[in-house]
Amino acid sequence: MINDLKHKLLYSKKVAPYIFILPFIVSFSVFYFYPLLSSINMSFQKVLPGDVTYVGLDNYQRLLNSADFFTSIWVTAKYTFWTIVVLIPLPLILAVFLNTKNLPGRNLFRSSLFIPILTSTIVGGIIFRFIFAESESSIANSIISIFGFESLKWRFTPNTGMFMMVLLASWRWMGVNLLYFLAGLQNIPKDLYESADIDGASPFAKFRFITIPMLKPVTMYVLTISIYGGFKMFEESYVYWQSALPGNIGLTLFRYLYLKAFQEFNLGYGAAISMMILLMVIAINFIQLYLTGAFKKN
Amino acid sequence: MSHSYSKIKIALLVTLFALLTFIFLFPIYALILGSFKPVKELFRSGLNLSLEFDLFTLENYAAMTTKKGLRYFIWFKNSLIITAVQTFLTLFFSSVVGYGLAVYNFKGRNLCFILVLITLMIPTEALLLPLYKLMIDLHLINTYAGVILPVIVLPFAIFFFRQYALSLPTELIEAARVDGCTEYGIFFRIMVPMMTPAYGAMAILVGLFSWNNLLWPMIILNSSKSYTLPIGLVALISPYGNNMALLLSGSILAVIPVLIIYLFMQRYFIEGLTSGSVKG
Numbered sequence: 402m403i404n405d406l407k408h409k410l411l412y413s414k415k416v417a418p419y420i421f422i423l424p425f426i427v428s429f430s431v432f433y434f435y436p437l438l439s440s441i442n443m444s445f446q447k448v449l450p451g452d453v454t455y456v457g458l459d460n461y462q463r464l465l466n467s468a469d470f471f472t473s474i475w476v477t478a479k480y481t482f483w484t485i486v487v488l489i490p491l492p493l494i495l496a497v498f499l500n501t502k503n504l505p506g507r508n509l510f511r512s513s514l515f516i517p518i519l520t521s522t523i524v525g526g527i528i529f530r531f532i533f534a535e536s537e538s539s540i541a542n543s544i545i546s547i548f549g550f551e552s553l554k555w556r557f558t559p560n561t562g563m564f565m566m567v568l569l570a571s572w573r574w575m576g577v578n579l580l581y582f583l584a585g586l587q588n589i590p591k592d593l594y595e596s597a598d599i600d601g602a603s604p605f606a607k608f609r610f611i612t613i614p615m616l617k618p619v620t621m622y623v624l625t626i627s628i629y630g631g632f633k634m635f636e637e638s639y640v641y642w643q644s645a646l647p648g649n650i651g652l653t654l655f656r657y658l659y660l661k662a663f664q665e666f667n668l669g670y671g672a673a674i675s676m677m678i679l680l681m682v683i684a685i686n687f688i689q690l691y692l693t694g695a696f697k698k699n
Numbered sequence: 700m701s702h703s704y705s706k707i708k709i710a711l712l713v714t715l716f717a718l719l720t721f722i723f724l725f726p727i728y729a730l731i732l733g734s735f736k737p738v739k740e741l742f743r744s745g746l747n748l749s750l751e752f753d754l755f756t757l758e759n760y761a762a763m764t765t766k767k768g769l770r771y772f773i774w775f776k777n778s779l780i781i782t783a784v785q786t787f788l789t790l791f792f793s794s795v796v797g798y799g800l801a802v803y804n805f806k807g808r809n810l811c812f813i814l815v816l817i818t819l820m821i822p823t824e825a826l827l828l829p830l831y832k833l834m835i836d837l838h839l840i841n842t843y844a845g846v847i848l849p850v851i852v853l854p855f856a857i858f859f860f861r862q863y864a865l866s867l868p869t870e871l872i873e874a875a876r877v878d879g880c881t882e883y884g885i886f887f888r889i890m891v892p893m894m895t896p897a898y899g900a901m902a903i904l905v906g907l908f909s910w911n912n913l914l915w916p917m918i919i920l921n922s923s924k925s926y927t928l929p930i931g932l933v934a935l936i937s938p939y940g941n942n943m944a945l946l947l948s949g950s951i952l953a954v955i956p957v958l959i960i961y962l963f964m965q966r967y968f969i970e971g972l973t974s975g976s977v978k979g
Contacts, residue, residue, distance in 0.1 A: 417882035421799025422811050424792040428852035433818055436829035443829065495719070498712055505713060512965070513720040516727065518972065519957045521911035523929040524950045527936065528726045531733065531741075540729070572723065580973045633824045636913050640933060655824065655914070662828045663918055671828045679825045686820050 440679075443672035460673035470674070472649050473657035476563075480653060481631025483567040488578050488627055489620060495575075496582035497612060511583070515576035525569055526640025530556070533565055556641055562650035566637040570630070578623055585619035586612070621693065628685065635659065654678055727954075734759050734947040741943065762944035763952075771949050773924060774931035778953075781843055781916070781927060782909040788851040789905045790898055796852060797860025798886060798894075802872060812861075819854040824914070831918050845919040846927075856901050859974055863897040864890070896970070903964065903971030910957065928953045 410416055447456045464470050495514075499507055517525065533541045533555035542552040555561045589611065597607050638651035644664075646652050652660075658678065662671025733741060735755045762768045800812055823830070830849055839845030867890065875885045891898075913929040920926055926934065932949055935942040961968050 412881050412883075414882060415805075418799050418803035418805040418808070420883075421803070421886075422796050424852045425796040425811065425815065425857065428792075428849075429814055429818065432830065432833075432849040432852075433823065433826065436826040436833055439832065440826060440829040443832070498715070501709070501712060504709060504716075506716070510716040510720055514723050515969070517723055519907075519961055520727065520954050521913075521929055523911070523913060523932050524730075524953055525726070527932065527946060527950050528730045530936070532726060532729065572726070575723070577972050580969060584973060629822070633822060636929075639913065640936075643933065643936065658827065659914070663831070668828065668832070675825055675828050679821065682821050682825060 437679075440672050440675050443669055444676045446669045446672075448668035456669065460669050461677075463670065464673050464677065469649065469652065469657060470677075473652045473654045476649070476651065477632060477634065477653045479563060480566055480634055480637075481628060483563065484570050484574075484631050485624065485627050487567060487571045488574055489623055491571075492575055492578035492623075493582050493616065493620070496579050496586055497608065499579070500583060500586050511576075511579070513576075514579055517573045517575070518577050520573070522569065522573065522636040523640050525573055526637065529565060529569055529572075530641065533561075557647050557650075559648060559650050562641065565641060566634075566651060569637050569640075570634075574630075581619050581623055582616060585616045589615045625689065628689075632682065632685070654681075730947070730950060734951050738943045741947075759944040759948040763948055767942075768945050770923065770926075771931065771945060771952075774926045774928050775952070777843070777920075777925060778910060778928040779956075781846055782906055784843065785847045785851065785909045786902055786906045788847065789853050789856055790901055792852045793856035793901070794860040794891075794894060794898070795886070797857045797862075798864045798890060800857070801861045801864035802867075802869065815854050815857050815861075819858060823849065827915065827918060834919060839919070841920055841922050841925045846916050849915075853905065856905065859901060860894065860897055863894055867893055896967075899964070899967035900970035900974050903960075903967045904974055906960075907957065907971070 411420070444460055445455055445457060447454050447459070498504075499511060501507075520528075531539070533539060535552070535554045535557070536542065537546070537552045541555060545553065553561055555565055593611050593615070594607060597611060602610070633655055634653050635655040638646075638653055638656050639659075642651050646656070654674075655678075658671060658674045661667045661674060735757070736751075737754060737756050737758060740754055763771050796815075800808060800815070834840055834845045834849075837845075839848070871889055871893075872885055875889055880888070911929060912927075913933065916927050917930045917933075920930060923931075923934070928949075932946065932953065935946045935949065
C-alpha cells in the first residue's frame, strides 16, 4: 500500500518537476549557499589548528591596509585590460577577412588558429617558458637581437612578465573569439550590404556602419567572458611563477587568495579576500546589467 | 557578410593568414621537435626549429619508463578517470535540471531559474576556500570525488540545456503522456536522444575544462600519487631542468588525447567552445 502510494507520488506530474530540479537544489545548498555562509563567518575569525577565535573586522582591516592586495587588483585589472585590447579587435578584423567568399584555404586557416585552445594553459605556458628563456639563444631573444635589442630576462621584469601572460591567453583564445565573430557575421542580413553597395558605400563605411553595429551583441558577449576570464585568472601566472613572484609580477587576485589561503594557510584572512572578490564580482555584474539596460526592461 | 576581393587582395590575405597560421602553430611545432631532441642540446640552444635529424632521439620518451617517470602514467590515469566521470555526471545532472526548468510549469520555477542565473554570474571560484574546508570536513581530500562533486551541477550547462530543451517540440511530450509514458520515461526515451547535439557540445566543453583544469584539483589533490596531468606537469617545472625530458614528452602526451578527439569531433568542439553564443 505505502509503496504503491510512494510510487504514485513520485511519478505524478506534480512531483516530477521537483525531482528534475532536485540535483540543483542539493548542489546549490551544499556547494554554494553553505560555503557562502561559512565564508562570511570565517572572514571574521582567526583560524589556527584547533583554535578558532572571532576577531571582528580585523581580517578586513589588515586586507585593506595591505599593499599586496591592491597590487593584485591592479595586476588583475591590467591583465584584463590587455587581453580585451588584443582579444576583441584582432579576432573581429580577422573574422571579416576570413569571411571573404573566394579566399582559398578558409577552413584550414580557421582550424589552425583554433588548435592552440586544445593545449592547456599549463602546456602552453611550458612551451612559452622555453621560447622566452633568459638565455641569449632562446627564440624570443634571437628574434629581438635581429632588431638590435639586448637579450631580455622575460619572466623577471614586470612589463615582459605581463606581456608573456597576455600573449599566452591571446594565443589560446584568438581562434575561439574568431569563431564567435564569424558566427556573428553570418547572422548579418546580406541585403544590408547590398543596399549599401547601391548607395556606393566604401568597404570601410560598410565595416564601420553595418558590421560593427550588427556585431554588438557578439562583442558584448566576448567582452563579458573576457572580463570574467581576466578576473579569475590564475593559471597563466602560476605556470610562469610557482612559488616566488619576483617583484609581485603576476600577483593576480586569485594568486593572492591562493598564496594567503593555501600556501600560508591563513584561512580567516583568505576568507576575507574571498568576500572582497565576491563583492567585486557582484559590483561588476551590476555595472554590466546597468550598462546593457537590463534594469530598464523590468 | 561574404564579399569578394580582387586577386591582389586575395593574395595579400592568403599571405597574411599563412603567416598567422605559422605563428600560431609555431609553439606546438617547436614543442614536438623539442621532445625529440636531447636535453643537453636544448640547454645549449633552447627550443628551436632546426631539423637536425642526426640529433633526434627518443630519450625524452624513454624517461617515462624510468621509476620517476612512471608517476606520469598515474597522473594520466587520474586525469582520464576524473575527466570521464566528471563529464558524464555533469552532463546527466545538468541536463536533467535544464530540461525540468524548460518543460514544466511549477511553483518555484522562476526562483530556481534566478538561483541558476545568480550562480552563473558569481562563479564558484570565489568560494574556493570554504569549499576546501567543506571537503576537509567530508574527508574528500585526495579523492576523485572531492574534485568532481562540487561541479557536477554546472549552472552554465543547466542554462545551455534549458535553452536547447525550450526549442524541442512539446507535442511529442503530450503524445507520449497519452501513450502512458511516465515523466521520467519521456525524458530518458524521447528527450535525451533528441538532445544529442547539446550533449556533444557540452561533453567537449566540460571534458576539455576538466582535462585542463588546475586550480581546484591542485587544492584538493596534494599527494603526488593523486595528481592530475596539469598538476603533475607544473610540479615537474624546476629552474634546474632536472625533469626536462619528462616535461617535454609529458606535455606532448597530455595534448594527444584532445587532438585525437578534435580530429573526429571537430563540429562538437566548435559548438562546445562557442556555446556561449546561444545566450539570449
